[in-house]
Amino acid sequence: MAAPLSETLERFSEILADVVAHRAVAMLTGDCARSPLMSHGAVEATSSEMASLARLVDVGRPWYGxxxxGGTARPVLAVASAPSGSAGALLAVLPEDGVAPTRAEQEVAQQLWDLATLHVVDLLTEAVPVHMAENWAAASARSKAVAELTDAHATTLTTLLVTLRSKSLDDAAARRTAIEVAVSALIELRSALDQDRATSEETAGEAFARLAxxxxxxxxxxxxxLDLTxxxxAQRSLPADVxxxxxxxxxxxxxxxxxxxxxxxxRxxxxxxxxxxxxxxxDNGAGTLAADALPVLRLSDRLRALNGALEFDSPPDWGTTVTASLPLTPPEVPDANPLSSLNPREIDVLEQxxxxxxxxxxxxHLHIxxxxxxxxxxxxxxxxxxxxxxxxxxxxxxAGLPARVSLVRLPGDTRPGQHAI
Structure with missing residues (x-):
């Protein structure tokens, strides 16, 4: 219980070895955005493997199977814990070959993991908000990338369905066209990262040609x-985000x-x-699309992130018009954390x-x-x-500092009544 977060899994493995002999352990926690997956031992698990395992395990009930x-099917003891205020944590234990834990040993492993999870949650609760800013930014970037890839994937699937359902193509032609669409999508997906790294802007003509x-x-x-204008x-430069x-x-x-x-x-x-x-x-459709429909709201959310705006008009029998307006200058994002200008030692001093x-x-206290x-x-x-x-x-x-007031009285501190909050 005295281990720092980075050493928690290693020390837990040492103690668990007295109960269940094992080759490796891995944990997946929903409470840490920066390092949700940790492994210790001879085998390293992947996030997808742990996520698949999580679907087999109930909180508080050991699972063995x-x-x-680590890329190989093998016997695994898995336990999950979700104390109050936690998103939950999964532990995977790889027993030594031929050594299956008894039911009693599984129960002890569950109880130990419940204690360890409480400790991890406590450590994460005490994290200073300014130290978490990098994690939040990374999570936001990942969320944006996932959303963009999801949209591209949906477009490809829609294109494939339109092709396969087309009445103007025979089966052989539809299959060839579907393959062409899929290959083009894969090439675009694989080159997307290089394109993003290579340029931060493009001309309006180039951007429109890619859209076409x-x-x-x-x-x-x-x-x-399709009527494209x-x-x-065309030679005006546009920021890549726009x-x-x-x-x-x-x-x-x-x-x-x-x-x-x-x-x-x-059009x-x-x-x-x-x-x-x-x-x-x-479009020239029936004009029945609602402004509060979920797909329309998603369009608005994307534009809002760039200080853009969405206008939506869908009068019955007159079609639907969607108009988006995007500023060509990047939005000014004020620093939401007033402590971001301080270095780690200054944060320590400010906390005291x-x-x-x-x-x-x-x-x-700081030995300086x-x-x-x-x-x-x-x-x-x-x-x-x-x-x-x-x-x-x-x-x-x-700004949320300190996360918790110390219970330890420092030399010369005679002020009464200090307590944790």
Whole structure:
């Protein structure tokens, strides 16, 4: 229970060895965005393997059977725990060959894991918010990438369905075309990362041409006529984020219109203004698409991340029009964490300062000199743009620092009544 987070699994394995002899252990936790998967021992598990194993295990009930871990099907003891305030944690134990744990040993492993999970949750709760900013940013980037890949995948599947359902193609031609669509999608997917790394902007003409290729595949063998009007300022440079968002918005709007049926013509227009890119998608359908439909709300959410806006109009019998407006300058994102300008040692000093410690006490706790503490305090006041220690402490508390007040009384601390919060 005294182990830091990075050593928890290793120490747990040492103790568990007295109960269940094993070759390796792995854990998957939903409470840590930065390192949800950890392995220790001769075999390393993957996230997908642990996720598959999690579907077989109930919280509080040990499971023993064969599962794929480390790329090979093998006997596995799995236990899951989800204490209050936790997203849950799964432990996979790979017993020594030929050694199956008894039911009693499985129960002990479950109880030990319940204790370890409580310890992990406690450690994560105490994490200083400023230290988690990098994790949140990484999670946000992953979420954005997953959403974009999901949209591209949906477009490819829709194109395949349109091709295979086409009445103008015989079976052999439909199969050849479907293969062509799938190969093109795979090539685009594999080259997407290189394209993103190679450029941070592209011309409006290039961006629209890429969109036209995608829409051409999407409607190639459908009964829908596509009317494309590209930007007049074709050589105007667009930020990559804006170009990608515009293409994705048009692509998804076209998919939505195709799915509602009764559409024979779709018109797409791009117009590059001085400060904004405006794109419009209009069909000649029945105009029955609701503004609060989930696919429409997803379009709006994507644009909002870039300070863009979505206009939606769907009058009955007059078709649907979707208009997106995207600023060509990146949105100014204020730093939401006032402590991000501080280095780790200044964070340590501020944490002590916010608990009312004096310089001598801070120096004793951090094992540094009082002169060094004064130097750090001066830097903290300057970076936070405050004039007193009290104001700095108020900023720290507003940002969630400290996560928990210490129960340990430092030398010279005679103030009564301190307690955990």
């Amino acid at each position: 064969e599962a794929v871990v 290729d995608t829409l051409g595949l999407l409607t190639r063998y459908s009964d829908v006529a 590209g930007p007049e300022a 170009a990608n968002a515009a293409r994705a918005t048009v692509r998804d709007a076209v998919v939505i219109m195709l799915e509602q049926g009764g559409v024979s013509r779709i 797409v227009t791009w117009n590059v203004e001085d400060t904004r890119l405006r794109v419009s998608v209009r 300062l916010s608990q009312g410690r004096r310089n001598r006490q801070i120096a004793a 000199s009082e002169h060094t503490v004064k130097f750090h305090v001066a830097n903290i006041l300057s970076k936070l743009e405050v004039t007193s220690r009290g104001e700095a402490a108020a900023v720290a508390r507003a």
